[in-house]
Amino acid sequence: MAAGQGLTRRVRLAFLLAPPLTWLVVAYLGSLAVLLVSAFWSTDEFTGAVVRTFTGDNIVRVLTDEVFRIATLRTLAVAATVTVCCAALAVPLALYMAKVASRRVRLALVVAVTTPLWASYLVKAYAWRMLLSPAGPLSWATGFTPGYGLVATIITLTYLWLPYMVMPVYAAFERVPDSLIDASADLGSSDLTTLRLILAPLVFPGIAAGSIFTFSLSLGDYIAVTIVGGKTQMLGNIIYGQLVTANNQPLAAALSAIPLVAIVAYLLAMRRTGALENV
Template structure:
């Protein structure tokens, strides 16, 4: 006669029994480390940062005055500083928009049509750039965009040099060469952050069943109407997720504008310089708070616009 119970096979079975009797134990074990990390290390340092931004710097001694004041935030509104914020915001918005436009067809293809091997090719193609160092890529782009670089060479070879010159002659974004213009900064930003837009978009589009698109066509919608009223709203959580990446990564980056572009500063660079050589930690902190505020505003606007309705 066989026993009703199977024999216990050691520690694994004992652990399983504990988890079965007390499911919360497993949950606690799983979420305690990330909770500590996010709660203490991340939120903690964020709070410390926020605190710093309410201090100010003594203009004569250059020492931090540990007294609560909004002086540092008012400092942000000075034309030189406000320009940095405006420039960064504009660049982040353009990079996000361009990434979204570029990413959509790729993500749509991957979600709708690619199967098996082609899906693997897609993932490889999107992820491959992430395998090499960010710095290597940025320096490679510096060479590509340089006046003696491959883009100029190809444009001249095709007799399209005038187009390049016209682009560089654009006021505000142009410059001496692509590698020393805002246009160049923009191109490299888009290149570097594009995968972060494609992947969430693809994940969101993957969740839209094909029958949904068929139903739309069946009810009389043209392709453009289906895109506007079905695909876009359903893909929106992915677009927003992707744009959070591209937007905040662009806002915080201080390497790309330093290597490619003009000498005009972006928030990331300003923070880097202020907390380093300038030793103005309060202003650096105040600058660092700006992207956080902008992201909060952006998310609440996106929520109000119904971007998360399909979640």
Template sequence: MSFLHRHPRLRLAALLSAPLLWLVVAYLGALAVLLVSAFWTVNGFTGEMVRTFSLANFRTILTEQVYRNVTLRSLGVAASVTVICVVLAVPMAFFMAKVARPRSRHWLVIAILTPLWASYLVKAYAWRVLLANGGPIESVFGATPGYGLFATILVLSYLWLPYMILPICAGLERLPDSLLEASGDLGARAGRTFRSVVLPMLIPSVFAGSIFTFSLSLGDYITVQIVGGKSQLIGNLVYANIGAANNLPFAAAIATVPVLIMVIYLVAVRRSGALEEL
């Protein structure tokens, strides 16, 4: 123990060795296996995996129109969910951070976090009941959107909204009240204050929340299975090739698409300071 006390760097390395080993083996190792297996193929006659380097899977993804359409559709769903979450989260977070009393603020945070404690499947199937023909939504409004792409966007927006509210709320709490007061003293109305003072300060927090909402929506497949009807997204293609098609290499190749998209997205938002807000 005295030896470790005299060598703080060695002590730090010993403390971090277990989590770093877990990160390398379980996370980075899994990604490495995914990337390697994406270059394998499956013998169409025997169904056995051929562990030889081939670009056939990626060539199919790039040349077949159906896979390009699914990728674009998945991007559209992820972007739509993110925009909806931003529109809903900003006023809610502003009320929590700047309007609500400190004692009430804690209860509001608990109310935002409470849905995250419930099972994902329970919430998704609850929405399936709500959106069903003859369900509560149709009984109240006289019509229901049913199952499909709109239902998928609606349910994903509900599921990931807390991940957008919390970063924005944290960003607003760091916004000094004196800036808002100074803007009002200079004659700026609420809209001008929001555009000129609040919004520039919120951009990193919005991007931080979008990392969660965008990535979680881009790779989701369970919600699409439950309320998506005949809609197909990237996650469903991965699931279908793992299950019925039993084509693990092609599933791995498809799975690299959202990974690549998120790497590009993270590089793009890095300059906004969003990663420091996480």
């Protein structure tokens, strides 16, 4: 009887998981496989049509072309900088939300952090374009603006992805028992010592979980770079240019493998921190 019930449970579980797993394998992993395979194709020089014959020219060009190499380093640097900026802003805010603010203030801050996620990406990006304009409100108020370029790109991406860092860090602080903080204070530790020795190790997986979002989203972004980046070239808009403007799908696919490999490597690195359990 028990064996029959176990078999029935497994059959029900199989029927429950079959649709999402099929979608994952066919639509998601299948599209990635097609992307990687198409990186070894080429295009006809006269018609621009994709030629499905195996060649490693695109991979060689991606690895040896100085423009692509510089864009890769710039993209990785921007993604890392945005992640650090988001963490620097999120940690004190999340600490205040979780351990200091009253219930009403905490709710208001959670709403304030998450509300921008409901706004259009383009509206937010163009709002920052107007704000950072040489003749924009920031220039009127302070007499200074970074204008359009690398700094504007980092500022805009930091704003766009900050909620994805705040919420995992806030959840991590929420899970820390208040008794640990009280015990540290009773033993004579300063607030800084408690933050460094007690809270930081416990909250770090939450920071690492948030960094997965901020790093990967910054790595693949091309819209914000186009809107506020000026002449800044990152991998995202180079891939877009090769795909849409140059009509070179195989080269765009080869370039797309760079952020894909970077994200996989980052996930493997973050796995050791316990970040994946906090995502």
